[in-house]
Amino acid sequence: MPYSQKMDTESRGSSFFKGFAAIAGTVVASVALRGELLLIVAHILKLLGHVPKVNDENLPIQSKDVANASILNNQSSEIEQKGMFNNFGYYWMISVGISLVSYFTMSGYYQWAYYIRQKDCPEKWKCQPDRWLSAYNEKHAVVMGTINMFIGGTQSSILVCYIMNGRETALYYTLGQHGWLWEIVSVPLLFLTMDMFLFYSHKTLHHPLPYKYIHKWHHRYHSPTAFSALAMHPIEMIMHSTALESPAFLIPTHAGTFIFCLLYVYYYGIISHSGIMIESIWPWQPHSIFHDDHHKYFHCNFGFNTKLFDWLHGTIRRTDRLYTEDTFGGQGKIPVENSKEDKKSE
Numbered sequence: 280m281p282y283s284q285k286m287d288t289e290s291r292g293s294s295f296f297k298g299f300a301a302i303a304g305t306v307v308a309s310v311a312l313r314g315e316l317l318l319i320v321a322h323i324l325k326l327l328g329h330v331p332k333v334n335d336e337n338l339p340i341q342s343k344d345v346a347n348a349s350i351l352n353n354q355s356s357e358i359e360q361k362g363m364f365n366n367f368g369y370y371w372m373i374s375v376g377i378s379l380v381s382y383f384t385m386s387g388y389y390q391w392a393y394y395i396r397q398k399d400c401p402e403k404w405k406c407q408p409d410r411w412l413s414a415y416n417e418k419h420a421v422v423m424g425t426i427n428m429f430i431g432g433t434q435s436s437i438l439v440c441y442i443m444n445g446r447e448t449a450l451y452y453t454l455g456q457h458g459w460l461w462e463i464v465s466v467p468l469l470f471l472t473m474d475m476f477l478f479y480s481h482k483t484l485h486h487p488l489p490y491k492y493i494h495k496w497h498h499r500y501h502s503p504t505a506f507s508a509l510a511m512h513p514i515e516m517i518m519h520s521t522a523l524e525s526p527a528f529l530i531p532t533h534a535g536t537f538i539f540c541l542l543y544v545y546y547y548g549i550i551s552h553s554g555i556m557i558e559s560i561w562p563w564q565p566h567s568i569f570h571d572d573h574h575k576y577f578h579c580n581f582g583f584n585t586k587l588f589d590w591l592h593g594t595i596r597r598t599d600r601l602y603t604e605d606t607f608g609g610q611g612k613i614p615v616e617n618s619k620e621d622k623k624s625e
Contacts (some may be wrong), residue, residue, distance in 0.1 A: 308372035375432035406571035423510035476522035547587040576602035
């Protein structure tokens with residue numbers, strides 16, 4: 280193989296592994312940001328059989344039943360003694376600690392790789408190359424993001440305690456428990472349910488009153504960065520986390536499916552707020568510019584992982600409409616020139 284061709288092959292291989300490492304790092308960090316990494320670990324422990332079972336094949340069937348019943352009774356007794364918040368402080372420290380380290384590591388990387396190293400050529404990578412956050416808003420984003428790490432870590436720790444102390448959710452841990460057809464159907468069902476919950480909770484915050492007192496905190500970052508992804512009002516942080524965690528109590532789904540959907544949603548949540556032009560490889564997932572336009576034009580493009588609900592409500596941004604921070608409803612308004620021309624044609 281010629282030397283130049285060999286070098287080209289090695290360069291492509293190196294780029295692939297760097298890209299893969301960046302994606303993997305972003306996935307892990309984005310989940311850790313809200314304190315959900317510990318929650319995922321809790322589900323993995325249950326998937327791996329953290330709860331003891333009787334599997335001795337030498338025992339007669341009746342003996343197995345008696346042994347299993349005995350174990351279940353003992354476990355029920357242990358659960359009652361433990362209480363739902365047993366070891367909460369331990370889980371809380373781990374969850375918040377992981378969240379803070381991940382937040383500053385991942386957001387700091389994007390800040391350094393793009394906003395510092397490539398600041399002189401924003402037209403090559405930035406969604407809004409002519410707009411930058413002020414120094415004050417950059418600091419504000421870091422402060423609010425840090426506060427929300429504690430809030431997200433606390434909320435996640437409560438759910439981890441609930442699971443690790445034996446409480447049940449709608450999730451199950453044996454593949455095919457509800458039939459293989461359901462295993463296939465439940466993936467898009469859970470995904471769309473999460474997207475629907477996020478869409479309507481987000482759209483609700485764009486009504487005048489909640490926008491003024493809650494969501495406007497997040498929209499001060501008109502040109503978002505990775506640091507501003509979780510810089511929002513604490514009430515909004517709780518709303519978004521609840522929207523993503525509540526399906527675990529509502530839809531019978533395999534824990535692996537739930538973990539996969541969480542990873543997906545959190546990964547694209549960071550990408551959408553990065554301010555960097557990144558095209559999605561999936562046909563249903565909007566490119567990063569879709570949510571960046573939401574910050575630029577305020578009341579449109581409310582969806583995160585599909586355009587489905589924006590399409591149903593007519594809230595996808597239109598180039599023939601005007602959007603301002605005071606134009607609520609998600610459909611913009613017709614420019615004065617256009618409305619006059621329409622009247623003339625009539």
